[in-house]
Amino acid sequence: MCLGIPAKVISILDKENGTALVETGGVRREACVSLLSLQGKSINDLIGEWVLLHVGFAMAIIDQQEALDTLALIASLDGIDANND
Template identity: 30%
Template sequence: MCLGIPGEIVELMADRADFAMVSVAGVKRVVNIGLLEDEELKAGDWILIHVGFALSKIDEEEAAHAIRMLEGMGQAYTDELIALAQSDLGVQP
């Protein structure tokens, strides 16, 4: 199963405009935000992520709802977090 999981942007990477440091379930991870080039992103914004790529910008209420729903899915959510943790975009924080 493929899931999108919410993450909060911690910082935009100054030297790489297409990457951001994002907190997902308490773990900080570099995420490619290149697909959202038309969005004005900043620290504190929430994004929907799948295997290291931001798919859309979402608001905090939507993120909280999605997290509750995903946690209720049990193993599928855990598997998606593992996939995110294993994704390597080749960018050092």
């Protein structure tokens, strides 16, 4: 199963290579944003945007409410036993 986690773009680390610093759950990490369709915008316009992150790659830009709803859902799953078939 694949899971995409919402993350907020904090800063652009390398414009040429399309990397950014993103944060989710208080954890910051480097992510590749070069797969995103910027639709004529600058890579700097990503700062402050929410993205769907999967294995270090930003797959899509999502709106803030969708990001917060998804993070709340993930947090609510914390107490579920994954081995309970």
